Amino acid sequence: MLCDKCHKNKATVHFTKIINGKKIEMHLCKDCARDNAEINAEFSMENFLSDMFGEFSLKEPDVEYKCPNCGMTYEQFKRYGKFGCSECIIAFKDEIEPLIQNIHGHRRHKGKYPRQHTDDESTELNEIETLKKELQAAVEVENYEKAAQLRDMIKSLEKKEG
Amino acid sequence: MIKWMDDSGTEKDIVVSSRIRYARNLKKHKFPIILDKKESDEIFRKISEIIESKDIYSKKFFHFKTSNIPNLEKKMLIERHIISPALIKNQGISGFIMSNDEKISIMINEEDHLRLQVLSSGLNLKECLKKADELDSILDEKLEYAYHKQFGYITACPTNLGTGIRASSMIHLPGLVMTGRLERLLNTISKFGISVRGVYGEGSKSLGNLFQISNQTTLGNDEKTIVEKVEKIAMQIVNKEKEARQYLLDENKIEIEDRVYRSYGVLTNAKIISTDEAVKLLSLVKLGVDLDLIENYNKINFNKLFIEIQSMNIQYEAREELNERERDIKRAEIIKRTFSKESE
């Protein structure tokens, strides 16, 4: 795996951070990790075990995800930062969702949609309602870790909307 | 000559231009990053046929494969903000369609299959949005767009997901730069999800005091909300710029006049001048004209002149390749000619 920042050296420092239930992963080379102010700030303060925590781990990257339609792997997507086809996003959904939340501050599109999708009522659902449904489903299958993450996201969204 | 920059839009003293860009992809085709020549030709043909078969604002459209266009012309079109460097990088598979007035264009197989763009002079984002939206709907009748109910229009890069819209305005801010107020203003603006970059040069420094503001995110808010936000912030920046200019007139009139007239003196007498120097001086003379410190030049379209003096445009108009020295001489001639023509 290549470094997320310089895309040149091998990533040897793997950094995971969970903020309000959203997981942010960074894989850096030694040099970039040293230069990363965010990591240094995280670890120079005592917020280790609070809500906002980070940890270094040396685990090997997970099995390779691959888009069944175009053959692009998740590693390739990370390297180029671009999808190979319209189905990559579905193949990488679990990794992409936190990334999208991170970039846009939202998880659900609002606005125009193509002509073929006019009868799709789910586009009308707002973000919080969708999350609440997901929360209910997570509780039903006793996935409490996911439920906790979802609950935090709903809370922060509700706070934002006042 | 640079047809898209006419008299439309408001606040033209300060706002140079407005642009709406939509990113779109086709569901059943590989995205440009892994696209081959054959499939790219098919996409180009599909889009070309739709544009040909429709009456779009009664405009005439020209269709080009990027690789068929002479190098000089390609770079000239970048300087005119009609195509992007990324389109040329993809020239094995890319092409574009452009209206005869240059205001509407579609880049094909740039980063995405389609990049619809509507340009206007001045502040005119809502009108650009209306046109871009109509063009998009026309294409949507015949194409199958890549779309996901949660993520919106699927773009090649996650940063454009959702609406795929980028609303931007180019703004001339010499007053804020000279009063040292720009930095603080930009800090505030970035908190509202608006990004700012210099047009000529890097980062928050900009050679001709020209800056481009645009929305940072594309997913979670609808098109109208995004465009209204960019326009509202643009208006706030315009008002701050007006305040800064008034402050300069009240407190430092002699110093401003001095800088304006020195710039004017160099520009109208230079025999050989670089792009950087010309852009810098033009910005100050434009300020002088806007503030009525210099008379007789109200008819000069400075916004156009900024583009006309760029290297590729000079060569394009001269219909020949010129070396740097030759370009610098031509540039001085163009500027002198523009000023002497308009003062008559």
Ligand SMILES: [Zn+2]
């Ligand atoms: Zn690195």
Ligand SMILES: [Zn+2]
């Ligand atoms: Zn794919």
